[in-house]
């Protein structure tokens with residue numbers, strides 16, 4: 238039976254008079270891939286910040302594995318197994334790829350040896366092992382995004398929130414990022430994904446939550462969302478809708 242891992246209950250976040258999140262509620266069950274979509278400025282990153290402890294919401298509650306984590310600090314939330322990447326990647330540029338991942342591993346590892354073992358496993362999984370001695374500053378955008386995921390993975394999370402991990406990648410790199418998401422999910426990691434590349438997330442999401450102007454306007458299976466008139470009008474446009482109908486016909 239579906240077991241809620243993340244519960245977002247009536248989150249409201251304001252910046253002065255601007256309501257960036259307006260009473261948003263949804264649940265992510267253990268083992269699911271859920272995507273959060275919506276137009277620019279809809280409030281997706283703000284919601285990520287409220288869930289992961291970078292902002293304290295104005296009102297509402299966030300529960301992780303049944304525990305109230307509202308207003309807790311990001312490192313406390315990471316410690317209990319929920320962590321996130323950033324839209325603008327933040328690797329420590331003057332450190333090697335290996336050391337970047339090692340810093341994540343120390344969240345849980347008690348010894349350097351244990352941290353190194355975790356770091357090496359994560360580097361293999363994310364296909365960065367051969368680049369482990371490179372400075373993070375010298376990586377391509379795609380590898381920097383991969384490193385961002387590797388650093389988060391090294392904290393051994395139960396759930397990862399990915400904020401536009403595929404933006405700026407080419408088709409091959411997007412395909413690799415999608416494969417990595419599926420691989421992590423198969424290993425038991427629950428995923429909440431913010432992404433604008435519908436072709437990448439529609440096929441892998443169990444459910445999709447749609448925000449528009451701070452409010453949740455829809456929630457459902459990828460098929461329900463692709464055919465939801467309000468979502469098409471607010472965000473997807475006729476282009477994706479027509480395209481997905483076309484590909485359904487081909488199947």
Ligand SMILES: Nc1ncnc2c1ncn2[C@@H]1O[C@H](COP(=O)(O)OP(=O)(O)OP(=O)(O)O)[C@@H](O)[C@H]1O
Nearest residue numbers: 252255257275276277278279280281282283284324
């Ligand atoms: N720190 C801040 N101070 C003031 N206003 C902010 C702040 N962060 C976000 N906003 C505003 O809140 C609203 C929601 O922004 P947010 O970045 O959460 O949207 P988004 O859905 O993530 O957009 P995008 O898809 O472009 O990343 C926008 O109107 C934005 O200008």
